[in-house]
Amino acid sequence: MSPRQSHLAIGLVVVAAILAVMLGLLVGAKTLSVETALRVLLAPDGKIESVLVWTLRLPRSLAAVAGGAGLAVSGYILQTLTRNPLADPGITGVTSGAVAPIVCCFVFVPWLSPAFYPFVGLAGGLAAASLTFWVSRGGQGRPLQLALGGVSVSLFLSAITTYVLLLTGPQSASLLFWLAGGFQGRTWSHLFYMLPWTIVGVIGALALRRVIGMFMLSDHAAAGMGLQLGLWKPLILILAVIPVAGVAPVAGPVAFVGLAAPHIARLLRPRGTGFEIGLSVGLGALIVTVADIFARSIALPRELPVGIITALIGGPVFIYLVQRGQLNLAGEAR
């Protein structure tokens, strides 16, 4: 793909994402026509349709956009940093690392303002990521080691989370819905609360695209090009966890988006790290928005959590990647 085509691809994805958001305004328990949606969108009139669009569907769709973008950029950074195509916030344990302490805070420290949750999530996500990275030697070990390390960390944390939920009793229903991952009932305040974290992640990744790109080389080569690994590795890892820390308190764990979006982006072969990041972010936003529309329209009058939909999309992508053997399967023969 030439840079021009890459621009075009990103443009198309952005247009598709905008269309998906528009579609999200129409679909739900009450279906709106395009004219109605456009009318109330441009001139809110306080009637039921207007309220539906402005206080329920629009913030929710935009939250899905921001969430998808954040997860995708995190997945992109993690995959590059570990040179492991299977890395993503879910597999490396970052998501459960962010989610488990938030559940604990919610249950044991209920007076803590939710404004602190992203910070709690950041600390937890970083701790979990560090553990997984320690196990898999900086993620540079075999893909299996990273995956098993991350899954072990996740299993451990989810055992703790389940136990805490068990102790919580009746309250656990709302926590569980959050734990399933989704955007039901998310408002403007949720969106604004998540947005800074996503923006820092995306802008940071774009600004540091050269450094991130260098991690695709071996450690030796990166060091040879003058990259201070001891400084940049932890910094880039923090950058990867930041968007997840924003998404987790709002949407809970939404699995496999961080894995799938960068891979689809790479399949299109854009030229250059910046384009890859841009395309991943756009695709992540698109995937989650579409998944959210599915989640609230296929099982009416109930809502499915978005986490189910993304898992059902992302799981096969993961298996396809493994099957295609396009992984750096070092040591498989042994």
Next chain:
Amino acid sequence: MSGPQSIPADAAPIWMFPALVAPAILSLAAAIFLGVADIPLGDVAAVLTGGGAAEARLIILDIRLPRIATGILAGIHFSLAGYLLQTITRNPLADPSLMGVSQGATLSVTIFLLFTVYILEPGSNTLAELPVAWLPAAGLAGGLLAGGVIYLLAFRLGLSALRITLCGVAVGAVLHAVAIGLIAGWGSARIEIILEWLSGSLYARSWDHAVFLLPFTIAGLGMLPVIYRPLMLLQFDVPVARSFGLAYRWQFSVVLIVSCVLAASAVGAVGPVVFVGIIVPHLARLLAGRNFMLSLALTIVLGAVTVTLGDLAGRLLGQAEEIPIGVVTAVFGAPLLLALLRKTM
């Protein structure tokens, strides 16, 4: 991958086995004698010999003993399933709970619990008739289905151990997400029961559970003589094993099925108890060295001991709000597993 073959050659004392039976009996005794309710030693002895007060009889014969029996059987299931899976995938840290079998059982039990709620709701307001006795069977079915998916994938992937494990991880993650999603969407009144089961617990397990598990335990142990030689050969690389006359695909399938049946039935009875299947076989191999038969035997004994002691610890530490065995094994198992992962791979 450094598999079972990379174990130090010199550590194979056969006396290890009798030496471990003593702690096993001690832990069994401890599990009978200790508990939230304080029963003097004499009374326990009286109950065990057929006498004793009614209350003591109830606590020991109807609460502690069935619970211990279920725990022992489940422990054997988990550890043996892990051992078999580790041997055939030649991955020292494979485990049914890492590879989707547990999650498959979890999903089907979840569906079962939610579904029966819907069956009962219209007619009667009482949910007491919920046929909880069917839970293990539901878990078994789901675990086997998940195992079947992994089995099919395994053949499509050319029996590559790495790919099978990775696909198992993905299948497990998808099934887990779907289970949590269903609980969140449809859970309502049943959430607490599902959570209780999800945390992997021996709480309120009756003789029914032990009786449910027993045939599978017997079948699993009974298969051991049949799969013993293939298992031993599967420790080697595929070409070497083939040259010793191993029918790889066929034997691989048999061992995988036995492993899935053991794991799925245990998850059905007590819920997902993670890490036992990874840690115990590893520990057994560490103790047994190159002695294959000893490591297999130790896996079985240590599996039973681990779950019995873990459950006892959860009962004593938690007191009224007891800590589920799944949480105990996760808290103790996870650090061990991470250390092993770093060391062995």
